[in-house]
Amino acid sequence: MTLSERLKRFTPRVQAPPEWGIEPVAREHRVLRFHDYAILWGDLGIGLLVMLTGTFLVPGLGLGSAFLAILIGSALGCLLLASVGAIGSDTGVPTMVLLRPVLGTRGSYIPTALNVLQLLGWTIFEFVVMGVAANAISGKLFGFSSYPLWTILFACIVILMGLGGPLGVVRRWLKRFAVWIALATGVWLTYHLLSSYGLRTLLAKPSDGSLPFWIAVDLVIALPISWMPLVADYNRFARRTVSAFWGTVASFFITNAWFLAIGAMALLGANVKQEPRDFAAAIALTAGWVALLILLADETHNAWADLYSSSVSLQNVFPKVRQRWLIVGLGAACLLVAIVLDITQYQSFLFLIGSFFIPLFGILAADYFVVRRRNYHIEELYRRGGEYWRSGGVNVVGIAVWVVGIVVYNVTNPTTLSSFIPQWPKLFPASLTTFGGSLPGFIVSFVCYGVLGSLFRGSVRDAAESGEAR
Secondary structure, three states: OOHHHHHHHHOOOOOOOOOOOOOOOOHHHOOEOHHHHHHHHHHHOOOHHHHHHHHOOOOOOOHHHHHHHHHHHHHHHHHHHHHHHHHHHHHOOOHHHHOHHHHOOOOOHHHHHHHHHHHHHHHHHHHHHHHHHHHHHHHHHHOOOOHHHHHHHHHHHHHHHHHHHHHHHHHHHHHHHHHHHHHHHHHHHHHHHHHHHOHHHHHHOOOOOOOOHHHHHHHHHHHHHHHHHHHHHHHOOEOOHHHHHHHHHHHHHHHHHHHHHHHHHHHHHHOOOOOHHHHHHHHHHHHOHHHHHHHHHHHHHHHHHHHHHHHHHHOOOOOOOOHHHHHHHHHHHHHHHHHHOOOOOHHHHHHHHHHHHHHHHHHHHHHHHHHOOOOOOHHHHHOOOOOOOOEOOEOHHHHHHHHHHHHHHHHHOOHHHHOOOOOHHHHOOHHHHOOOOHHHHHHHHHHHHHHHHHHHHHHHHHHHHHHHHO
8 A cells, every 4th residue: 555545544644425405315325333323422522611611600609509400301301412412413404404293394493593593603703712822832932923823724724614514523533533633632631630620629518508409510511502403404314223322312412411521620720711712812822733633623613514514504494505515604703703702791692592592302303202202204395395394384383382492491491581681580579589490491392392293183183284275
């Protein structure tokens, strides 16, 4: 074997794959196994923004209570995440299309718009922290400073990864290189914090009592939930549903909990800032070149997943638009915003994601696993006037239950709306916030739609015929 052949074998290649779009993935292309999903979701659970979220847990909670909230929230969030991924693995269909049975074809455009908005927001966040951290390192080590240049560089890498598609990125980049570098950086950061500050000392630091325990659990759940609207975009390539499910749960739980804990310890020990730009710069300067490896091996693929899925989601509304042009156009737009935007309200942004999507996927879980007993007619998902078209393309029952779930979430966890409506928490008794918003929002939506969906299922065919006649 020649030297060039060896280099081609071990060097990750970026190429334009077949554009899967929103059509079901054919059985012969469902090739990813347990270890592929362990690598993918384990890697997506690592990142600077995950650590930043960990800083929000302390000193509102003591470190011991924060660890417990991390374990409970990560376990619940990962189970919900993997359950939606299992629907994608069963059907071979992306997440936004899976919402057509519960909201109607046109009704699914509402969460599609919300999902694209939040995915582009995450992409911008990633571009900012990568550019800021790299700029901090280059300024300290080389005396060279250019935030726009670093941001452009990382944005170009992410766009090229998006054009490479999920199969290429998982098997040629994450599996061979990125995951191992990311894990190594996690080990280094953990060692650095524990050796510098001591776990016993950090555990002994008191809380200020400003963060209720179950609100902290909600914040932790928000991280895996933020991936829920796109999980089926990747888990639809699974060879076996059960393998993808457990690969997703186990790996994301471990890395998500680990890096949240690193963030909490970093705040208590190193007194890092909770604003994204300052936090990224502080971590970069603390870890030096290790932080740069995190940026290259980890943050780029987090941004890649967000950017790729934003294009897939948009195809739910505009199926004829070429995916690669969406990736390039959306990536360029995110880059422009990242260069000029001052990012704030990160914590409220996380809660806002959960308040919309946790109830929505409670509805989806009830419909797929209870009402329809894991039996979607795939061809009907794409047929105008078909079984899932509903009345005028909208399922009024699904929309109504979704609104109820959103209200329940924001009543039982008033943190999100209090950032915009300061008087909101005072409208309801504090006892309603005992268990946070995630569990009540999901359970109410699941139960309501499980009951109503079963009652109204018999009228679906009539609604479909009515829609087709129009």
